[in-house]
Amino acid sequence: MSDYIIRATAAQGQVRAFAATTKEMAEKARTSHNTSPIATAALGRLMTAGAMMGSMMKGDADLMTLQIKGDGPIQGITVTADSHGNVKGYVGNPMVMLPPNEKSKLDVGGAVGAGYLNIIKDLGMKEPYVGQVELQTGEIADDLTYYFATSEQTPSVVGLGVLMEKTNHVKQSGGFIIQLMPDATEEVIDQLEAKLAQVDSVTKLLDAGKTPELILEQLLGDMDLEILDKMDTRFCCNCSKDRVAKALISIGRDSLQEIIDDGKPVEMNCHFCNTSYEFSLDEVKELYEISK
Numbered sequence: 001m002s003d004y005i006i007r008a009t010a011a012q013g014q015v016r017a018f019a020a021t022t023k024e025m026a027e028k029a030r031t032s033h034n035t036s037p038i039a040t041a042a043l044g045r046l047m048t049a050g051a052m053m054g055s056m057m058k059g060d061a062d063l064m065t066l067q068i069k070g071d072g073p074i075q076g077i078t079v080t081a082d083s084h085g086n087v088k089g090y091v092g093n094p095m096v097m098l099p100p101n102e103k104s105k106l107d108v109g110g111a112v113g114a115g116y117l118n119i120i121k122d123l124g125m126k127e128p129y130v131g132q133v134e135l136q137t138g139e140i141a142d143d144l145t146y147y148f149a150t151s152e153q154t155p156s157v158v159g160l161g162v163l164m165e166k167t168n169h170v171k172q173s174g175g176f177i178i179q180l181m182p183d184a185t186e187e188v189i190d191q192l193e194a195k196l197a198q199v200d201s202v203t204k205l206l207d208a209g210k211t212p213e214l215i216l217e218q219l220l221g222d223m224d225l226e227i228l229d230k231m232d233t234r235f236c237c238n239c240s241k242d243r244v245a246k247a248l249i250s251i252g253r254d255s256l257q258e259i260i261d262d263g264k265p266v267e268m269n270c271h272f273c274n275t276s277y278e279f280s281l282d283e284v285k286e287l288y289e290i291s292k
Contacts, residue, residue: 005055005085005231006212010220014184015192017220018052019176019212020233025051025087026162026173028235032274035094037164039074042108044162045140046079047089048175051233054081057123065120068143070135072113073098080272085233088272106164112138117147141175148179155180157192161202172206176215188223195219237273244268244277248284249291256288 005020026044029035035043050066057064060083068077075092101107114135121129131151136142141160148156160175180189196219199205205215216225248256248268259266260281267278279287
């Protein structure tokens with residue numbers, strides 16, 4: 001089953017909701033970066049959030065970057081997403097390993113540590129929108145819930161989960177975002193809170209066979225849930241040798257001259273997908289000439 005996002009409303013527009021299944025996306029990220037189970041879970045959660053938040057944007061060229069900058073051993077997480085379901089991301093330390101937390105689960109919060117969550121939206125304006133909040137738990141869903149409440153003044157509940165196989169492959173990945181609109185009544189709020197209190201974890205819902213549609217049905221089915229649309233989502237990197245060449249030119253003529261003087265080809269990797277690009281000595285010389 002391909003990954004996808006469901007967008008919906010409930011309670012006559014007083015609630016809007018998003019739910020996604022992202023197993024293939026998380027597995028692609030795992031294989032691209034050879035991530036440990038903790039790193040896979042952390043990156044998978046933030047990519048799932050990025051996919052859903054990207055689907056909230058309206059412009060074809062809109063881009064969103066989610067950055068977690070913490071002092072934990074994972075050394076930060078970066079994810080970018082567009083409005084078409086394309087998502088990519090990486091972690092600073094893909095091989096991070098920690099003992100299970102007190103709930104005997106992967107200690108994503110311990111891996112992330114204390115720090116900040118940055119949300120950068122490039123919506124085609126002169127300057128991008130930048131929102132920053134302090135990390136609350138490092139568990140990512142809690143931090144995004146806090147971000148929506150403080151930076152966007154939108155009361156929200158974010159649920160994210162990645163379940164790993166014993167073989168370290170991704171078994172399940174997905175999540176939901178449920179948001180209250182400004183006209184939400186106390187009755188709707190109470191009804192939603194009661195439903196959310198019954199949810200133990202996203203991974204349990206996914207592992208029980210719940211699709212994004214069924215997850216929203218469980219949470220909002222008795223609140224006049226209306227599915228608006230379905231969007232495919234995927235791990236997708238738009239890197240190319242030309243793009244990497246531009247990055248190589250940006251290091252400056254002095255650095256390019258050092259590479260030429262060294263007399264060896266240079267290899268550069270894309271942070272987002274780990275694809276390797278090799279530039280021969282002649283190609284580096286061409287880039288040096290272009291950089292004049």
